[in-house]
Amino acid sequence: MVTVADVRALARTLPRSSEHLIHDRVKFRVGSIVYVAFSRDEATMGFGFPKEERAALVATQPDLFFLPGVSDLRFNWVCCHTARLDHDHMTELVTEAWRMCVPKFLARQRLGD
Template identity: 55%
Template sequence: MAAIEDVMRLGRELDHSYPVYVRGRLKFRVKQIVYVAFSLDEAVMGFAFPRDERAALVAGDPVTFSLPSASDMRFHWVHANLAALDPSEARELVVDAWRMVVPQKVSRAYDLTHPNGPG
């Protein structure tokens, strides 16, 4: 079972990433782009995800993943029930979301320093 603490340290350590609180909700940004956000009760993690792949992700595991509200469907976004994720899976989702918003050279540098994936 993953918890917000499993990704907080990672979100703070990723290059160009920083935490912000918006209306009491923790979000991680690169510049002004939010790539991870938590619900007020910290039970749900929203994260950047390729729009054309999200239906398959949700269909493959509807207990863990869900689509955003209809008004947010225009964004590259998916929600995950943190209790249904293991900590390593949560960290991997965060890193993949972060990769969507940073330059490729920053992502490649991360791979060089973390050859075994997110720690």
């Protein structure tokens, strides 16, 4: 199970990342771009993910991942159940969502790609 505290600990290590409380929801952003957001009850987490790959992600693990609401389908976004997410998978998902928001040189500096 992953908590907001787990994501917060990781996000603090990611350059240009900041945490915000918006309408009682914890969100992590780079500038004005949200790359991770929790539901009010923290039972689900949405994160940046390429649109063209999200259907395959949901299909491979439908008990963990699900599509966002209709109004958010236009964004590069997918959601998951935090109770079913392990720490290693969260680290990968959050880091990749962050990578989508920062300049390539910064992602290379941090992740070495």
